[in-house]
Amino acid sequence: MNEYVIEIQALSRRFGKKYALQDIDVKVPRGIVLGLVGENGAGKTTLIKHLLGLLKAQTGTVRVFDKNPVEDPVGVLGRIGYLSENREMPQWMSINEYIRYTKAFYPGWDMEYEKELISNFELDRTQLIKHLSRGQKAKVGLLVALAYKPDLLLFDEPSSGLDPVVRRDMLTAIVRTITEEGRTIVLSSHLLDEVERVADQVVMIHEGQIVLSDTLEDIREAHHQLIVRFEQDQDQKPILPGMLSCEGGPMEWSCLCKEKIDILKTAVQNLKGNIVECTSPSLDEIFVARVKADTI
Amino acid sequence: MQPYIKAMTWAFWRERRIHFISFIILASTFSVSIRQFIPIFEKYKSMQLIYIFAVFFEIASLGMLIISAFGSSVMNLKIPDQLYVKPVSSRFLTLVYLAFSILSAIVIHLIAVLLYRFVGHLDWPLISPLIGFISIILCAYSLYWIFSDSPLLCVISITVTCGFIALIFIEFIKRQVSPSYFLFNIMPYLLIVDTFALVISFKAIKHARYGEKIRSVRFWERFYLKLKALLPGTNWKLNSPQKAYFWLLFRNGGFVFPMVNIFFILIISFVSMFTPENEKGSEVISGIIAFAIVNLFFLPIFSAGIVNSRGNSDGLSYQIAIRPISESSILKTLLKAFMANYIAGWIIYLIGASILILMLALTGNLDLSDADINKLIQVKSFFLFPKILIYPLGIWAIAGLISSLFLTGRNLPVFIFFSLLFLTPITIMLTNTFGSKVFNDFIVSSLIWFLALGGFGGTILAILYAIRKFLISSRFVGILIGVYVSFCIIGLILNFSVVNTPANAVILCGMLALPFAPFATAPLALYWNRHR
Numbered sequence: 001m002n003e004y005v006i007e008i009q010a011l012s013r014r015f016g017k018k019y020a021l022q023d024i025d026v027k028v029p030r031g032i033v034l035g036l037v038g039e040n041g042a043g044k045t046t047l048i049k050h051l052l053g054l055l056k057a058q059t060g061t062v063r064v065f066d067k068n069p070v071e072d073p074v075g076v077l078g079r080i081g082y083l084s085e086n087r088e089m090p091q092w093m094s095i096n097e098y099i100r101y102t103k104a105f106y107p108g109w110d111m112e113y114e115k116e117l118i119s120n121f122e123l124d125r126t127q128l129i130k131h132l133s134r135g136q137k138a139k140v141g142l143l144v145a146l147a148y149k150p151d152l153l154l155f156d157e158p159s160s161g162l163d164p165v166v167r168r169d170m171l172t173a174i175v176r177t178i179t180e181e182g183r184t185i186v187l188s189s190h191l192l193d194e195v196e197r198v199a200d201q202v203v204m205i206h207e208g209q210i211v212l213s214d215t216l217e218d219i220r221e222a223h224h225q226l227i228v229r230f231e232q233d234q235d236q237k238p239i240l241p242g243m244l245s246c247e248g249g250p251m252e253w254s255c256l257c258k259e260k261i262d263i264l265k266t267a268v269q270n271l272k273g274n275i276v277e278c279t280s281p282s283l284d285e286i287f288v289a290r291v292k293a294d295t296i
Numbered sequence: 297m298q299p300y301i302k303a304m305t306w307a308f309w310r311e312r313r314i315h316f317i318s319f320i321i322l323a324s325t326f327s328v329s330i331r332q333f334i335p336i337f338e339k340y341k342s343m344q345l346i347y348i349f350a351v352f353f354e355i356a357s358l359g360m361l362i363i364s365a366f367g368s369s370v371m372n373l374k375i376p377d378q379l380y381v382k383p384v385s386s387r388f389l390t391l392v393y394l395a396f397s398i399l400s401a402i403v404i405h406l407i408a409v410l411l412y413r414f415v416g417h418l419d420w421p422l423i424s425p426l427i428g429f430i431s432i433i434l435c436a437y438s439l440y441w442i443f444s445d446s447p448l449l450c451v452i453s454i455t456v457t458c459g460f461i462a463l464i465f466i467e468f469i470k471r472q473v474s475p476s477y478f479l480f481n482i483m484p485y486l487l488i489v490d491t492f493a494l495v496i497s498f499k500a501i502k503h504a505r506y507g508e509k510i511r512s513v514r515f516w517e518r519f520y521l522k523l524k525a526l527l528p529g530t531n532w533k534l535n536s537p538q539k540a541y542f543w544l545l546f547r548n549g550g551f552v553f554p555m556v557n558i559f560f561i562l563i564i565s566f567v568s569m570f571t572p573e574n575e576k577g578s579e580v581i582s583g584i585i586a587f588a589i590v591n592l593f594f595l596p597i598f599s600a601g602i603v604n605s606r607g608n609s610d611g612l613s614y615q616i617a618i619r620p621i622s623e624s625s626i627l628k629t630l631l632k633a634f635m636a637n638y639i640a641g642w643i644i645y646l647i648g649a650s651i652l653i654l655m656l657a658l659t660g661n662l663d664l665s666d667a668d669i670n671k672l673i674q675v676k677s678f679f680l681f682p683k684i685l686i687y688p689l690g691i692w693a694i695a696g697l698i699s700s701l702f703l704t705g706r707n708l709p710v711f712i713f714f715s716l717l718f719l720t721p722i723t724i725m726l727t728n729t730f731g732s733k734v735f736n737d738f739i740v741s742s743l744i745w746f747l748a749l750g751g752f753g754g755t756i757l758a759i760l761y762a763i764r765k766f767l768i769s770s771r772f773v774g775i776l777i778g779v780y781v782s783f784c785i786i787g788l789i790l791n792f793s794v795v796n797t798p799a800n801a802v803i804l805c806g807m808l809a810l811p812f813a814p815f816a817t818a819p820l821a822l823y824w825n826r827h828r
Contacts (some may be wrong), residue, residue, distance in 0.1 A: 052617075052618055053826070054617055054618070073620065073621075073622065073827075074620045074621065074622050076620075077618060077620040078620030080618075082614075088613065088615065089615070090544065090615060100540075101543070101615075102540075104539060104540030105537045105620055106620070
């Protein structure tokens with residue numbers, strides 16, 4: 001059995017003249033939560049659509065469960081649970097009708113789990129979808145994505161526009177799914193604190209290219225937020241190895257760098273400065289610094 | 297012009313562009329086809345059938361504009377939410393959107409009229425349909441807003457209103473009254489209807505803007521939900537993906553075709569009410585025949601379009617695209633849903649027609665004289681049925697190609713390619729069936745040649761591409777080729793007296809190729825749409 005659930009190699013996609021994805025390489029092992037982060041229009045949804053086989057790779061290859069989702073949609077989609085940001089559902093159906101409709105496609109539907117989710121999410125089966133609030137629609141979407149216990153879950157901005165209570169409910173359901181053996185989750189989100197809380201591995205996309213791909217632990221270890229104080233005023237930003245952003249001045253600067261701490265200490269000493277504080281930056285800070293950085 | 301009006305104009309046309317293009321194609325086909333009937337109508341002094349066709353055509357254009365809005369995910373009003381948050385008054389929004397709709401209908405109408413006049417040289421009372429149009433659109437819009445949460449009621453009320461207004465026109469045209477008579481006697485009523493409709497529209501849009509419903513909606517909604525609970529289908533056991541998808545498709549648009557046919561029957565009933573007793577029988581039978589022809593040609597197109605309309609804006613709907621179901625199952629289900637809609641439409645039509653004939657018989661109006669019967673039998677259109685039914689694959693060709701056309705979504709070159717394929721059989725079939733003089737015209741015959749070869753070449757290309765993509769097996773293609781060659785041989789032998797030149801033989805073979813095109817184009821379109 002292949003140890004990777006998702007294998008993407010040299011994937012590129014162009015819409016007109018603009019590249020939505022460029023030379024993407026991602027490998028996702030079984031049983032992890034992959035956080036997919038990036039600003040609006042970075043290419044996250046396009047990447048997810050390739051995994052679902054809704055978009056065909058123009059160059060490169062996409063394999064999910066060691067199969068091409070375009071050539072074998074039945075084999076791949078039967079093992080994927082997908083929740084989109086738009087939550088496109090037939091408005092005229094009741095929740096029960098929608099569940100029955102979806103159930104027909106998945107032989108492995110778990111009735112007990114369905115009942116449990118209905119009860120946890122406090123949903124009324126007889127209600128029409130068009131009468132549901134945004135949060136309730138998200139819960140219904142999550143329910144039909146989880147109830148057949150798919151091997152791979154693709155969440156595209158699952159909690160955007162939802163209040164903290166619903167977000168918490170959804171995260172609880174996701175965490176529960178993680179704990180079940182062998183399941184893999186791809187979570188695309190703007191809410192980086194949410195990703196930080198559940199993800200094992202993070203892929204950061206900027207303008208269709210991967211700018212960062214590592215485990216969350218390694219990312220945290222590799223990045224440092226330094227406050228550097230100099231004895232004299234500095235007219236320009238100090239240049240430090242692996243520096244992604246630097247603000248402040250003229251004597252005290254706050255810099256975010258991707259480099260080993262020993263190397264950074266030496267570099268600061270060479271510039272006749274002192275490291276006043278060294279902290280581990282949040283994913284949010286790393287993301288902003290990465291996006292703003294002129295050179296990666 | 298204010299920039300925001302420009303923006304709204306652009307958005308309105310842009311959102312409905314596929315419907316406009318489709319309707320212009322329909323208008324062109326209709327204009328060409330109705331021309332073929334004129335000598336028959338003139339011969340038997342039954343010109344009113346042309347007007348019935350014309351009214352149908354106009355109502356259909358209105359229907360097209362309204363149905364285009366049914367495709368939106370938010371059923372409430374056609375005005376997009378982003379306009380509600382702009383600093384413009386509700387009254388202004390109502391007026392601008394009504395103006396857009398009326399203008400669109402007039403543009404489509406004018407295109408058809410120009411084409412019609414170009415090929416038909418018939419005097420057309422242009423101004424009265426336009427005035428009527430405005431009334432119909434105003435009424436339909438306001439009714440649409442009132443019943444925006446109850447699509448079924450919306451369709452019924454609009455159909456009845458349109459039928460009522462159409463009746464005024466038929467009456468106006470049949471009596472051949474002067475424009476001044478129309479202005480003084482009928483216009484005031486239409487103006488009252490318009491004013492009433494406009495007031496309702498203002499009220500409706502104001503309520504909709506603030507997320508409220510007009511009180512009557514709640515009543516109708518409850519009524520509709522109660523009625524819906526009685527309908528079959530709600531307790532189906534969905535144990536297969538195909539069944540589930542069929543249910544989704546049929547429940548989405550299945551009611552439209554029976555409604556179209558109820559509308560036909562209503563028109564015939566209204567017309568017969570104003571017909572003298574001695575002509576009532578032949579009038580009703582003529583109407584039934586005329587609308588049966590309309591059904592035969594247009595129902596496949598509408599049903600194919602509506603079955604697929606949910607997914608034509610951005611590929612297939614997520615509800616099916618992300619499910620583990622093969623393309624061939626999707627295609628089979630689409631076809632089944634289309635056939636179910638088509639058959640449901642015909643059943644309703646036949647029930648309605650039978651009731652009408654029964655009523656005629658009961659009231660003693662079916663007492664047709666020998667002359668009447670001879671007149672009916674000799675009408676060339678009467679024999680059109682068996683003639684067209686000889687080519688059952690013709691209907692499959694039209695429906696399949698239109699399905700493909702709708703499935704292509706935003707792919708404009710493919711859309712144009714399939715449109716050409718679609719126009720070919722209609723043009724050739726009509727020209728051949730009626731043996732029109734235009735067939736001898738050099739430019740027209742060159743165009744037909746071009747279309748015939750385009751259809752032939754296009755079919756071969758589509759099949760080759762589908763084989764290359766492994767969408768259809770080479771064994772299946774072998775069977776298709778065998779059947780096609782047999783068709784050509786039988787067609788050439790049976791039509792030897794007509795197909796006496798190589799040119800005619802090529803045209804016949806080109807025409808016979810078209811029913812085979814959907815076998816390749818529909819899987820291709822589906823494949824492109826699911827995996828863009």
